[in-house]
Amino acid sequence: MSWVDVENKLSRIERISRSGKKVENLAYLLNKDMLRQCYKELKPDKAAGIDKVTKKQYGMNLDQNLTRLVSKLKGGTYFPRPSRRIYIPKPGTNKKRPLGISCFEDKIVERALNKILVAVYEPRFLDCSYGFRPKRNCHQAISKVLKSINGLTSYVVEADIRNCFGSFNHDILIEALELSIADRRFIEIIRRGLKAGHLEDNIYIDDLTGTAQGSGCSPTLANVYMHHVLDQWFKVKVSSRYYRGRKFRGQAALVRYADDFVATFRYKDDAWSFYRELKERLEKYGLSLAEEKTRVIEFGRFAQDNINQKKARGAKGRSKPETFDFLGFTFYCSTSWKDPGKFCPKVKSIGKRMSRKIKQITSWIKYNRYLPVRNIVAHLHDVLRGYFNYYAVTCNSRCVKNFRYEVVKSLFKWLNRRSQRRSYTWKGFNQMMRTHKLDDAHIRVKIYELCV
Secondary structure, three states: OOHHHHHHHHHHHHHHHHOOOOEOOOHHHOOHHHHHHHHHHOOOOOOOOOOOOOHHHHHOOHHHHHHHHHHHHHHOOOOOOOEEEEEEEOOOOOOEEEEEEOOHHHHHHHHHHHHHHHHHHOOOOOOOEOOOOOOOOHHHHHHHHHHHHOOOOOEEEEEEEOOOOOOOEHHHHHHHHHOOEOOHHHHHHHHHHHOOOEEEOOEEEOOOEOOOOOOOOHHHHHHHHHHHHHHHHHHHHHOOOOOOOOOOOOOEEEEEEOOEEEEEEOOHHHHHHHHHHHHHHHHHOOOOEOHHHOEEEEOOOOHHHHHHHHHHOOOOOOOOOOOEEEOOEEEEEEEOOOOOOOEEEEEEEOHHHHHHHHHHHHHHHHHOOOOOHHHHHHHHHHHHHHHHHHHOEOOOHHHHHHHHHHHHHHHHHHHOOOOOOOOOOHHHHHHHHHHOOOOOOOOOEOHHHOOO
């Protein structure tokens, strides 16, 4: 069986799954051709697991290693080794995010499992889900939120799940997989991966809950869990077939990116009903809300009018509608620049994150100011390009221009401190920047046109 044959099999699985039937005979796809392709796709510079085997070392006897791996998978003797636990900084907090680094052979299997899971679940996932899915991204999720708010939305529930990836109940996840997959051997391989545990400071720790962030199939398994716990539940509450509880009266929409999600509602009682039931729903499945980051706010075309009416009656309070954050952007109420009287929700970079990023860049320039100017500018060009590719969206031009200005100002400052003698005047600096150019802060993404 060649890789083309494997792709055809995956396409067939996708068609069966789209029909709503359970998918069978998945484990046989974990063959040598599938595993060889996964080996090719893995990057050679990734950190090694507890066995310290790299891609180069594994590839020295690739055929023998893959033959042995297929034999173990088919014979039921494959057991993933514990992952190596490391911690990386979590942006915006003093906390650190745990990552699990699998052994290289286990990375191959995880990647193969993920390909099969994507074929099974991509036709089943709902349109409200955007994270870690083919041909879907953050910008599309943001566009979807803007579109829903631009309708009849009057209230928004901004929610945050505490330690989502580390809290999944393994038994519930397996039950969710069994609703769509009728291959016990395939599910058993996933179960063993979930129970493999990890090493931290050379001490073995069982993984009783959750999926390891860093695993090749962790994002898709997380999507399966959240699809089962949240997406389908919300869809049923919106539909007219919801008889076991209170149905939403008005327009309601959910947009989820991995474990981050926002729900929009027309009526206040719908929003608060969802908030109360959400807490119970998540606790039932082993998850919990970070209540300090979860709230119901008035937001939409009528929010400013309601505030003005309260002010006219002499009430004290806010003069502008509240804002909320989602996927690195702050959403706020505004009006269209084409039609100043027309309501238009807009986004801008989160101020704290923007300031933190500027400080990081400034610190890098300070400690690397003795490098050749072309090297410094080349690095900053790449940094700005990456930043603008994400944040340079419609309505956010002021923030990205300010960001570029602060970087240029910092560069000018620290290049002039390479010695006691002043290196550049602004005139000379601008002439130099014409030779060594930084990326421009022009709009890359027309955010209102991306909704899927």
